[in-house]
Amino acid sequence: MLEGLACKSARLEEEPHLVEYVVVHELIHLLERKHNERFRALLDQFMPNWRVYREELNGGELAAYESFDLG
16 A cells, blocks of 8 residues: 555645645645636636646546545
């Protein structure tokens, strides 16, 4: 199990924009709990390329942990 976490951690070190996406995503949850239109509008405001980053996460090895389906 820890080996898998190390691989995920190494990938995130190589792709800090994915870490930034997850952090921004979670911070926006402080303003809007649900993944609704307002949530997506806030993501658009603070991180215009969020859809690209979400696709990277959903299509990559991190997808096994969570799917970031925001509509």
